[in-house]
Amino acid sequence: xxxxxxxxxxxxxxxxxxxxxxxxxxxxxxxxxxxxxxxxxxxxxxxxxxxxxxxxxxxxxxxxxxxxxxxxxxxxxxxxxxxxxxxxxxxxxxxxxxxxxxxxxxxxxxxxxxxxxxxxxxxxxxxxxxxxxxxxxxxxxxxxxxxxxxxxxxxxxxxxxxxxxxxxxxxxxxxxxxxxxxxxxxxxxxxxxxxxxxxxxxxxxxxxxxxxxxxxxxxxxxxxxxxxxxxxxxxxxxxxxxxxxxxxxxxxxxxxxxxxxxxxxxxxxxxxxxxxxxxxxxxxxxxxxxxxxxxxxxxxxxxxxxxxxxxxxxxxxxxxxxxxxxxxxxxxxxxxxxxxxxxxxxxxxxxxxxxxxxxxxxxxxxxxxxxxxxxxxxxxxxxxxxxxxxxxxxxxxxxxxxxxxxxxxxxxxxxxxxxxxxxxxxxxxxxxxxxxxxxxxxxxxxxxxxxxxxxxxxxxxxxxxxxxxxxxxxxxxxxxxxxxxxxxxxxxxxxxxxxxxxxxxxxxxxxxxxxxxxxxxxxxxxxxxxxxxxxxxxxxxxxxxxxxxxxxxxxxxxxxxxxxxxxxxxxxxxxxxxxxxxxxxxxxxxxxxxxxxxxxxxxxxxxxxxxxxxxxxxxxxxxxxxxxxxx
Numbered sequence: 001x002x003x004x005x006x007x008x009x010x011x012x013x014x015x016x017x018x019x020x021x022x023x024x025x026x027x028x029x030x031x032x033x034x035x036x037x038x039x040x041x042x043x044x045x046x047x048x049x050x051x052x053x054x055x056x057x058x059x060x061x062x063x064x065x066x067x068x069x070x071x072x073x074x075x076x077x078x079x080x081x082x083x084x085x086x087x088x089x090x091x092x093x094x095x096x097x098x099x100x101x102x103x104x105x106x107x108x109x110x111x112x113x114x115x116x117x118x119x120x121x122x123x124x125x126x127x128x129x130x131x132x133x134x135x136x137x138x139x140x141x142x143x144x145x146x147x148x149x150x151x152x153x154x155x156x157x158x159x160x161x162x163x164x165x166x167x168x169x170x171x172x173x174x175x176x177x178x179x180x181x182x183x184x185x186x187x188x189x190x191x192x193x194x195x196x197x198x199x200x201x202x203x204x205x206x207x208x209x210x211x212x213x214x215x216x217x218x219x220x221x222x223x224x225x226x227x228x229x230x231x232x233x234x235x236x237x238x239x240x241x242x243x244x245x246x247x248x249x250x251x252x253x254x255x256x257x258x259x260x261x262x263x264x265x266x267x268x269x270x271x272x273x274x275x276x277x278x279x280x281x282x283x284x285x286x287x288x289x290x291x292x293x294x295x296x297x298x299x300x301x302x303x304x305x306x307x308x309x310x311x312x313x314x315x316x317x318x319x320x321x322x323x324x325x326x327x328x329x330x331x332x333x334x335x336x337x338x339x340x341x342x343x344x345x346x347x348x349x350x351x352x353x354x355x356x357x358x359x360x361x362x363x364x365x366x367x368x369x370x371x372x373x374x375x376x377x378x379x380x381x382x383x384x385x386x387x388x389x390x391x392x393x394x395x396x397x398x399x400x401x402x403x404x405x406x407x408x409x410x411x412x413x414x415x416x417x418x419x420x421x422x423x424x425x426x427x428x429x430x431x432x433x434x435x436x437x438x439x440x441x442x443x444x445x446x447x448x449x450x451x452x453x454x455x456x457x458x459x460x461x462x463x464x465x466x467x468x469x470x471x472x473x474x475x476x477x478x479x480x481x482x483x484x485x486x487x488x489x490x491x492x493x494x495x496x497x498x499x500x501x502x503x504x505x506x507x508x509x510x511x512x513x514x515x516x517x518x519x520x521x522x523x524x525x526x527x528x529x530x531x532x533x534x535x536x537x538x539x540x541x542x543x544x545x546x547x548x549x550x551x552x553x554x555x556x557x558x559x560x561x562x563x564x565x566x567x568x569x570x571x572x573x574x575x576x577x578x579x580x581x582x583x584x585x586x587x588x589x590x591x592x593x594x595x596x597x598x599x600x601x602x603x604x605x606x607x608x609x610x611x612x613x614x615x616x617x618x619x620x621x622x623x624x625x626x627x628x629x630x631x
Contacts, residue, residue: 007036018047022612054626064080111141123138150175155168155183166193173200173203174200207245233250242301254276269288286313290316309324337365350378372398425455432456432461439476470496470501471501486510533551545570595613595625595628
């Protein structure tokens with residue numbers, strides 16, 4: 001190993017060198033990166049590979065691939081090119097015709113990692129290479145980047161030596177082309193590659209694969225084996241886009257596996273029966289599948305119209321309960337009230353709430369009021385807000401129920417009456433007596449009906465206790481955008497500077513908010529100053545941006561990242577030079593803000609600065625800059 005590329009002697013030296021890389025001249029930076037890539041520290045090596053992929057010249061990467069005496073150097077070149085993705089094609093493609101077989105192999109591995117379809121034709125040509133290792137790598141790569149065109153190129157290798165045959169089976173499965181099923185099926189009984197063939201056929205999927213694997217499973221079962229194939233059968237059946245073909249023998253055999261076998265075998269048999277559409281109401285298969293953790297999120301098509309199973313599904317545990325909601329949604333007009341009540345009563349209702357709400361809105365027959373209000377009471381406050389559209393749809397039935405139980409429901413009942421009733425001064429006075437947490441819930445519930453919020457005496461609440469009610473009044477101001485309420489928030493912020501009020505000033509906007517924020521800066525604590533600076537960025541516009549530009553030179557070191565991130569939110573083309581300078585700042589958070597700003601502003605000099613940031617020693621900065629360069 002050359003001295004220039006010797007790894008740092010210890011972890012501390014490596015970190016120190018890594019942190020200083022971005023300040024070195026380009027030539028020295030490249031040498032330093034190669035040294036760091038030889039580090040035994042996985043973290044240092046990973047950062048060095050990431051930086052090297054960005055800054056090392058193509059010629060140097062090719063030279064690393066040709067290293068004969070340094071396996072680590074060759075691997076460094078390979079890993080750096082892999083990290084270039086599609087940008088590595090220009091380097092890798094010419095190497096496919098290199099005289100050195102190992103260099104060709106490295107090029108194939110780079111193209112494999114790129115997943116770029118432009119590599120398909122060059123890789124097809126590489127199948128004729130005399131070195132079997134290169135051919136094997138090219139077969140695997142074509143499975144990753146190829147398409148149906150390459151099936152005919154790969155099928156002949158099913159009769160080749162073991163390693164090429166394994167690679168071909170794997171690649172044909174990766175391609176998902178059904179053209180290969182018939183040729184693969186001939187190898188199902190092969191003792192060497194049979195299990196791998198079954199897995200590849202399962203990945204290809206389809207009715208032919210299902211029928212072929214079912215026959216193979218029955219043969220294996222008769223021979224006293226085949227349990228592992230049962231899970232593959234279930235996987236293929238669940239993936240069919242149409243109802244599976246009738247497989248009476250496989251259904252009968254699967255039903256025999258519902259009892260007396262291992263848990264995995266029982267669950268695979270239950271999944272297969274459900275996917276084949278062979279289950280009936282009260283079927284043991286439903287109970288077995290109900291404790292299965294790896295069911296797909298979507299039910300198989302064979303169950304999409306099985307309304308007769310809704311009761312069982314909606315009373316099952318989480319995987320099948322989710323299936324039940326999706327089946328019910330597809331058949332909303334046919335869902336009975338009892339099934340709706342079962343869906344709401346389920347202990348998993350909160351997990352499936354988005355689908356449940358859609359179902360309750362679509363169903364022709366409404367749910368019972370008791371079930372609907374019981375569900376509302378069990379949910380958390382944010383989830384209760386999602387149920388409001390359903391409550392409003394059925395308000396004619398819900399209102400009398402609430403009136404009859406007003407005394408027992410307490411604050412929740414009052415919030416629901418406000419959601420479903422008409423705004424009035426009497427209602428507003430009652431709402432003003434609620435605790436802040438219930439007022440927060442009221443704001444969440446009635447965002448679509450701000451008239452209710454207008455009758456609450458928010459200004460009086462602020463005057464009585466700004467610390468207690470400041471946050472909820474700020475939310476109400478943002479929800480209603482009432483000028484008088486916005487003014488009350490500004491006055492309250494002058495007295496309290498509570499975090500919620502300060503953040504609200506940034507969202508409310510306007511020169512009045514900017515003036516209050518500037519006032520707060522003069523006599524604020526460190527935390528409040530940070531909130532004010534951030535709020536100025538959210539405020540944006542001429543007022544926020546001009547204030548931030550005046551503030552930046554005066555900010556303390558701990559505030560500078562906050563100031564740059566705030567300015568980044570509202571920056572303009574005139575600020576490009578400021579952020580180009582910030583790209584070389586000693587604080588990584590400032591550099592991250594610079595990357596965000598330059599990625600949005602683009603223009604002259606931004607690209608060069610982003611390239612510099614893409615080689616930053618801090619992963620968050622480098623990865624964000626690289627992503628912005630790709631956009």
